Amino acid sequence: MSILTVKNLTKAFGGLIANSDISMDVKKGSITAVIGPNGAGKTTFFNMVTGVYQPTSGDIELNGKSIVGLKPHAVSAKGISRTFQNIRLFGSMTVLENVMVGMHNHIKQGLLGAVLDLPSFKKQESFAEQEAYNILDYIGLSQFTNEEARNLSYGAQRRLEIGRALATRPQILLLDEPAAGMNPKETKELTELIFKMRNEFGLTIVLIEHDMKLVMEISEHIIVLDHGEKIAEGIPEEIRTNQKVIEAYLGKSGAETVS
Numbered sequence: 001m002s003i004l005t006v007k008n009l010t011k012a013f014g015g016l017i018a019n020s021d022i023s024m025d026v027k028k029g030s031i032t033a034v035i036g037p038n039g040a041g042k043t044t045f046f047n048m049v050t051g052v053y054q055p056t057s058g059d060i061e062l063n064g065k066s067i068v069g070l071k072p073h074a075v076s077a078k079g080i081s082r083t084f085q086n087i088r089l090f091g092s093m094t095v096l097e098n099v100m101v102g103m104h105n106h107i108k109q110g111l112l113g114a115v116l117d118l119p120s121f122k123k124q125e126s127f128a129e130q131e132a133y134n135i136l137d138y139i140g141l142s143q144f145t146n147e148e149a150r151n152l153s154y155g156a157q158r159r160l161e162i163g164r165a166l167a168t169r170p171q172i173l174l175l176d177e178p179a180a181g182m183n184p185k186e187t188k189e190l191t192e193l194i195f196k197m198r199n200e201f202g203l204t205i206v207l208i209e210h211d212m213k214l215v216m217e218i219s220e221h222i223i224v225l226d227h228g229e230k231i232a233e234g235i236p237e238e239i240r241t242n243q244k245v246i247e248a249y250l251g252k253s254g255a256e257t258v259s
């Protein structure tokens with residue numbers, strides 16, 4: 001069953017067409033990779049799905065309902081959460097606080113509850129704190145609960161971003177280059193975490209990634225963009241041997257050398 005359906009999605013920045021007529025279905029509970037050379041339009045695609053950019057034309061449906069026009073916080077409330085290519089944590093806040101920031105969507109009483117010091121607000125807050133502890137345990141960061149986020153290793157900061165995204169209780173998690181800058185051990189731990197989140201929560205995961213070893217190992221479905229267009233999609237084995245994909249990555253002459 002398709003959880004995310006993208007129909008003829010186009011994004012133009014002036015004369016530059018960053019995404020051109022892209023359509024795809026993402027299956028519920030699947031791990032899908034969006035790959036392509038630098039500037040292919042991958043992050044632009046994520047930005048449209050998460051409401052950061054509005055499409056020039058086309059539609060994006062979550063469980064059959066259009067989410068085009070919604071602001072990022074509303075998209076997040078509907079169940080799509082993301083991490084960023086450049087880590088965006090609150091460096092001087094603790095690890096626990098960073099996860100709790102992700103929860104404001106489902107703490108129902110906002111400022112008023114806090115100002116009035118309502119017991120129900122306190123109850124919700126302590127529930128949120130407990131849930132944040134559980135998430136830190138789940139992503140393997142509980143030993144750093146009270147550490148400032150900026151003091152964590154690079155790999156741990158990336159995991160914390162995932163933890164913060166999990167705190168919004170997403171149905172779909174979009175990961176923008178989650179393995180960038182990681183050493184092989186951190187990448188292996190990340191791979192295990194991604195499989196765990198999918199297998200235990202039935203989470204749908206869509207990732208942009210340049211690490212082809214990781215992509216081939218983890219993805220059930222791969223979508224390839226080049227110059228804003230979808231040039232191929234399929235299982236890893238099909239993508240690995242697809243001539244258009246090889247040419248996009250290596251250039252035509254490179255592909256001829258390879259074959």
Ligand SMILES: Nc1ncnc2c1ncn2[C@@H]1O[C@H](COP(=O)(O)OP(=O)(O)OP(=O)(O)O)[C@@H](O)[C@H]1O
Pocket residue numbers: 013016017018036037038039040041042043044045
């Ligand atoms: N806000 C913007 N204004 C103008 N052009 C943009 C904007 N965002 C992206 N672009 C352009 O759209 C094209 C696609 O960029 P995008 O960042 O989506 O590619 P990408 O596949 O994510 O690349 P990378 O792998 O290098 O991160 C690029 O030519 C980029 O310069």
